[in-house]
């Protein structure tokens with residue numbers, strides 16, 4: 001074993017399959033103009049949808065809180081790491097989402113693992129959309145409950161799984177906005193089925209929170225789903241909120257169950273209190289600066305009509321996540337490298353994150369992009385499309401079967 005030859009072999013296979021991933025080193029703030037390996041680029045792959053990660057109010061709130069509270073929280077929430085700032089943020093998030101209570105988690109991944117394991121166990125059934133985020137899939141598989149998946153956004157398929165579930169507790173889990181595709185779950189219909197079959201409903205709103213709904217309160221607000229209709233609402237703070245961490249909001253019983261039983265809540269250090277202070281500042285901006293969402297909507301419209309005119313295929317998304325479907329792993333890498341050589345940073349998303357043959361450029365738009373920056377991207381995409389050979393154009397995939405995973 002000493003030489004790790006088997007590990008080297010499997011890494012080499014990953015390379016020859018065009019699936020090897022590498023990290024870029026960023027030496028500037030999370031803004032559209034970034035410095036990557038010493039070079040200035042224009043980035044379209046951040047989840048900082050509202051441009052808050054580098055906002056002066058958010059930075060100042062963070063810095064002032066560090067002056068008062070220091071950096072580390074020192075312990076888990078149930079020992080002595082639960083600060084006044086964490087507490088204020090939980091109250092504010094509960095009010096913002098229209099729920100009785102909210103509880104903070106250190107990451108979205110941990111929130112999903114902890115919540116699902118605390119809400120269901122052996123004898124219960126968890127039913128998930130096939131396209132759910134990896135953290136939700138892992139959470140379902142690890143929960144001890146019977147794990148079922150339904151075809152993406154397919155209510156007949158969901159109903160079949162509900163009908164065949166055992167007699168224990170049933171938990172339906174879906175992304176609000178699907179992270180690699182950008183489309184929404186039909187949550188009104190999902191919640192009606194949940195009610196009909198006496199199942200709990202949990203939604204992960206990592207990408208809707210801040211960007212959707214009149215006040216930015218996400219898919220729950222967008223679809224008008226109150227706590228009764230959508231009892232377990234999970235949101236992340238590292239995306240549109242521009243900070244870090246996550247929360248689950250719901251009734252007293254749901255939230256207190258997580259505090260008592262979610263192992264990823266109990267056995268981990270609380271977020272730095274300054275992250276909570278910074279998040280309170282970004283929550284203020286999310287609520288009050290509707291113009292950020294309006295500008296984002298304008299960018300999305302312009303991007304979609306621009307790409308349609310070029311000939312590349314988009315997915316049916318109205319959100320800030322606008323993947324361009326390419327198909328093969330090698331072609332998506334080639335296009336992403338061409339974009340990079342023109343100073344544009346867009347990540348190529350490949351298996352296993354998405355199914356084989358559906359590799360894509362995951363373009364994400366942010367309220368911090370200008371219309372001019374968007375036009376730079378559209379011009380580059382048009383040039384690159386025109387440089388493709390006839391064979392490469394024929395190879396581009398447009399139709400994606402909804403049941404491809």
Ligand SMILES: *Cc1c(COP(=O)(O)O)cnc(C)c1O
Pocket residue numbers: 106107108109110112133135175179204206207236237238245246
């Ligand atoms: C990003 C993301 C997560 C994980 O959140 P982190 O705070 O980054 O761990 C969970 N679910 C979805 C849908 C996500 O996009």
